[in-house]
Amino acid sequence: MSTMETKTVETNPGNKPKVLLLDNHDSFVYNLVDALSGYDTVVMRNTVTVTEILDESPDLIVLSPGPGHPTDAGCMMELIDTVLGKIPLLGICLGFQALLEYHGGKVTPCGPVHGSTDTMVLTSEGAQHPVFHGLTTDVEPDQPDYVGTQVPIARYHSLGCTQLPEGLRALGYIDDIVMAAETTDGTALGLQFHPESVLTPAGPIMLERCVEQLASKSVL
Secondary structure, three states: OOOOOEEEEEOOOOOOOEEEEEEOOOOOHHHHHHHOOOOEEEEEEOOOOHHHHHOOOOOEEEEOOOOOOHHHOOOHHHHHHHHOOOOOEEEEOHHHHHHHHHOOOOOEEEEEEEEEEEEEEEOHHHHOOOOOOOOOOOOOOOOOOOOOOEEEEEEEEEEEOOOOOOOEEEEEEEOOEEEEEEEOOOOEEEEOOOOOOOOOOOHHHHHHHHHHHHHOOOOO
């Protein structure tokens, strides 16, 4: 394995989960590395083998954004097939699209959206989900029990999925595009948007919640 294919980033990991970030050749992947700097983080390119990834014994695997279609992203689809339900997965943008494709969804062109902040509308499950709880912007001061559904998020994508496949439950949409979903057993979670972007105001909170919740579900 070349030194360009793997890198360890450790910043006061303590008892934090070990996170393996699969780099899908995204130009801004180290923004995500920075966002994960509080964890014991290993970065590996999608050109490595699944065996090499498993040898790192991660508590959680993060599937990064990247260019192209998820089925063309190196070892990513094989990795999902190998670890789904055993090692928790967090898919971001392209990584989320890979989870959708794996479950039988169709990821197709949806018009380029790059560098904009839009409003994701949570489903009833999403509004109660611990990742998004308390982060909505539509509040009713006179109704303390009101549960909001609107979350501002950063979009950088030209592909998307409009028909949620079986095995996943939707957590949020923009128009008819699925923006967040998780497997029914809760061991994999996907975000079409970019929580590591400054254009997602509550992104750091969301990312931390994703990691902490998913890492607790590892069964290996």
